[in-house]
Amino acid sequence: MDFWPEFLASSWGREFVAGGFGGIAGVVSGYPLDTLRIRQQSSTSGSAFSILRRTVATEGPQALYRGMGAPLASVTFQNAMVFQIYAILSRALDPSISAKEPPSYKVVALAGVGTGAIQSLILSPVELVKIRLQLQGSNYTRSKQADHHKGPTDVARSILRREGLRGIYRGLSITVLRDAPSHGFYFWTYEYMREKLHPGCRKNGQESLQTMLVAGGLAGVASWVCCYPLDVVKTRLQAQSPSSVLKYNGIVDCFYKSVKADGYSVLWRGLGAAVARAFVVNGAIFAAYEVALRCLFHNGSIQTENTI
Numbered sequence: 001m002d003f004w005p006e007f008l009a010s011s012w013g014r015e016f017v018a019g020g021f022g023g024i025a026g027v028v029s030g031y032p033l034d035t036l037r038i039r040q041q042s043s044t045s046g047s048a049f050s051i052l053r054r055t056v057a058t059e060g061p062q063a064l065y066r067g068m069g070a071p072l073a074s075v076t077f078q079n080a081m082v083f084q085i086y087a088i089l090s091r092a093l094d095p096s097i098s099a100k101e102p103p104s105y106k107v108v109a110l111a112g113v114g115t116g117a118i119q120s121l122i123l124s125p126v127e128l129v130k131i132r133l134q135l136q137g138s139n140y141t142r143s144k145q146a147d148h149h150k151g152p153t154d155v156a157r158s159i160l161r162r163e164g165l166r167g168i169y170r171g172l173s174i175t176v177l178r179d180a181p182s183h184g185f186y187f188w189t190y191e192y193m194r195e196k197l198h199p200g201c202r203k204n205g206q207e208s209l210q211t212m213l214v215a216g217g218l219a220g221v222a223s224w225v226c227c228y229p230l231d232v233v234k235t236r237l238q239a240q241s242p243s244s245v246l247k248y249n250g251i252v253d254c255f256y257k258s259v260k261a262d263g264y265s266v267l268w269r270g271l272g273a274a275v276a277r278a279f280v281v282n283g284a285i286f287a288a289y290e291v292a293l294r295c296l297f298h299n300g301s302i303q304t305e306n307t308i
Contacts, residue, residue: 014296016080022289023079026281032064033277040270067133102202109188116183171238178230182223190219213283220282229267
């Protein structure tokens with residue numbers, strides 16, 4: 001009965017809960033666009049709008065949220081770990097600064113790179129399950145495999161049964177290669193833009209809600225643009241399963257065959273949907289995280305000038 005009061009009384013507990021709120025806000029706000037991105041990356045033709053229209057017409061609007069259970073089930077822990085790891089690394093990399101001083105931009109970028117690499121261990125299995133569900137019912141999946149899964153748990157069990165632990169971590173290497181640099185850009189852009197939009201806020205924490213939304217959105221866009229070709233390769237690798245003919249034998253082979261078949265433009269397929277989603281999602285993540293953190297640290301109240 002006393003667990004939650006004691007948990008929320010600690011700084012770590014508040015960071016954990018605030019990170020969870022941020023993650024949930026991000027998943028719910030951007031999941032339909034993420035489904036469109038995945039389907040566009042795995043297809044050979046079609047704009048985001050045509051894929052949206054076809055998906056809704058043939059599978060219904062609920063198809064845009066298929067597989068959301070896997071990210072939702074993990075976002076609290078995942079986002080809490082991301083913000084906690086980043087905070088720890090940003091201080092460890094520059095122990096000379098006081099707790100009240102913000103880390104340098106160089107340290108911010110390096111801490112982001114480390115955070116992205118570490119969190120890939122959590123994210124890779126979740127994204128594998130999510131991608132398999134998002135592609136279920138699409139032309140790509142119907143042509144590759146006949147399995148029909150009821151939800152994320154069913155997919156995870158099927159992968160573990162057929163492919164083992166190695167199978168659940170299919171795509172881990174490309175996930176690390178994508179997430180390490182992208183998180184460096186992610187946190188650097190957020191810290192840089194919030195300071196530019198609201199000078200002095202890195203020290204006093206007085207930025208507005210609008211600043212959080214815009215800086216978070218731009219951070220998300222920057223992190224996706226810098227690593228998008230790797231994300232296309234990752235999606236194609238993780239979409240494969242032993243029940244289908246393996247088209248790609250690794251990262252380099254996937255890159256070579258994709259470019260050979262569809263040209264270099266294939267590496268940027270779906271970028272529009274990804275960028276739109278990134279701005280919405282990451283604006284929501286940082287805003288929800290910052291607002292939740294202020295509520296928890298100010299006993300449920302937020303100063304009006306800080307959030308309007």
